[in-house]
Amino acid sequence: MKPRSTGTANGCEWTSGTSPLLTIRGLCKSYGTNRVLDGVSLTVRPGRIVGLIGENGAGKSTLVKCILGLVPHDGGTIDRRATVAAIHQELSLAGGLSVTANLFLGRERRTRLGTLDHRTMQREAAAIFARLGVEIDPRAEVESLSVAQMQWVAIARALSAEARLLILDEPTALLNRDESTKLFTVLRALRGRGHAMLFISHKLDEVAALCDELIVLRDGVVVSSGTERLEPEEMARRMVGRELEALYPPRAVPQAGTVLRLEGAFGGSFELHVGEILGVAGLAGQGQADLGETLAGFRPLRSGGLTVQGRPVRFRSPRMARAAGIGYLAADRLRDGIWRDFTVAEHVGLGDLPRYTRRGHVQHAAIRSATERFIDTFQIRCRGPAALVGELSGGNQQKVSMAKVLGAEPQVVVFNEPTQGVDVGARQEIYSFIARLAARGVAVLLVSSDMQELIGLCRRVLVMRAGRIAGCVEEDPITEESLIYLATGVHGT
Incomplete structure (x- = not known):
């Protein structure tokens, strides 16, 4: 996303030194009566990797959406002084297009005659991958790449858009150890060139190894921030607010x-x-x-x-x-485990529909009763059986997936x-x-x-x-x- 314009070329002020690329003060956001963010403040400076951790439902995703301008905030200020790009766990790449086409989608280079300048775009794509130290053919179709290679494409796309602040949301969730190590090498190199990163991960050992600063969110409130080096066990304690x-x-x-x-x-x-x-x-x-x-x-x-x-x-x-x-819990819950527009109760019912059907009629009361038991058993944080699964945090969505599978006993x-x-x-x-x-x-x-x-x-x-x-x-x-x-x-x- 583009920064708030304050003058100079391309409508953005390229800050230097330690001037913040992102400053948030007293940010608040509510959905109905549910306060999701409550007075959040943070600063991200060039050449820094800032870790953002918290339990599922702590407000991390909403904070990112506010930073990107995808949802309005109710109070506080967001001051962006650089282009911001987010790289999510579910990579938003166009599988049927080439690597180059994905990098420049919506920002295509054109010749003086107005036609697409494929040669220039491929040359620029190759140069970005060379800077990252990865080997990817700019002409290859994205759907032919490995998950790790898709991750490089997403990062390269952000760099091609001149993003100086990268938001990385669970970037290693689908990577193996060697791929994660390579990613960290690239991120450290980008940090050395003045890029800043907001690094969101549940892998606390990775946060400890990579990040220069740490912000801990709990129930929408920043409960800890700073440069203090914390062991993963202490991070976990601050996240949950209790001894684990x-x-x-x-x-x-x-x-x-x-x-x-x-x-x-x-x-x-x-x-x-x-x-x-x-x-x-x-x-x-x-x-x-x-x-x-x-x-x-x-x-x-x-x-x-x-x-x-x-x-x-x-x-x-x-x-x-x-x-x-035999029951099966899929690895990709968003693709194979849940339906975002269905309720928790509908997931439980569809998990074993014959159990809840009598003489061709679905027994909705039985499904609701079973759902309430599962909510209690799995400690699913939601507003009840009628809650849409798409509204839940990742951890609670996973619990719904488990309830759907295990309902058939x-x-x-x-x-x-x-x-x-x-x-x-x-x-x-x-x-x-x-x-x-x-x-x-x-x-x-x-x-x-x-x-x-x-x-x-x-x-x-x-x-x-x-x-x-x-x-x-x-x-x-x-x-x-x-x-x-x-x-x-x-x-x-």
Whole structure:
């Protein structure tokens, strides 16, 4: 977004030195009677990376929308002295267009005859990628790129628009460790050139490692700000306003009995026991998601056999898997898990519609009663069963996704990245609920890119490499080194 004009070329004043690029004073915003931002003040200067953290629902997204001018604020002031660009977790790129077309969409370079100057745009795009130190063909279609490459395209688009203040919202949520490290190298280089960044993340270790300053939001109020170096544990305490108990509950103890057996598939075999939380690890794109989706009926089983509750099965659809007692929580809740314009109650009802249908009529009272129980069980922060899911924070949307899946009372649940983009408080609640599920005898397959999450919850972890099961780690305790070894096939030094 363009800055408030104060003179000089292109309608913006390019500040120098330490003059703030963004100054917010006493910002307030309400939706009806709900005060979302209450007197927020902050300053972002050139060459600084400012971390912005808070629980889901703390007001971070609303603050960003106010900064970008997407929603009006009720009180206070926003003084922008530079072009601002936001790079969201859900990247808003045009998949059918080339990289260059995305960079200059709406700002196309033209020849003196008025035609598109493709050569100049491709040359400028290549120069920006060279500055970033990444190799991307400006002529490639965006939909052919990896998630990490799309991230570079989004950053390059911001730089092509001469943005000096970047707002990065969960930029590493879908990146693996190496990709995240590369991103941080680029961000530090941009900082050295005078760019400023507002870095929003639930990964508190990354915030601690990257940011020069920190702002903590809680219930729309800035409760902490400054340059003090905080450990992730202290950040979490300030976010939630209380002492957090241990992040991970005691690890589930599997019970006697096998619920699911996969034989001769994905290069191996395994069993999933009653009340077990079995982890699935691996580097990005090594087949972990494919394994989970196959068990849940989204992909065909191409070889081997699958047995559920002692019965051989061959799923042709997710509906068949659900009928066999397998639930699935998708990694991308916005694409596969929720419908933003549906209510919480509608999600619960659609999660197991036959349960709430009698003689062709939907039992709305039963759905409402079940929804109220789920709201209480999952501690979903909303105004009730009639609340639109699109109005909820990311963590509460994830809880609604879980309620939708678990309403059918499955005996096996495949969780695919259940805490992706979720704050530490909601993460703790989700871990606790998964452990309670296992204690009730539900078998859990936990697919996660967070190795600490797998170590904290699982007694056994399958490791995928190149689409095959490379092995199973059953150490006590499981170590990150043992998982990395199987994931890469290379011994550490």
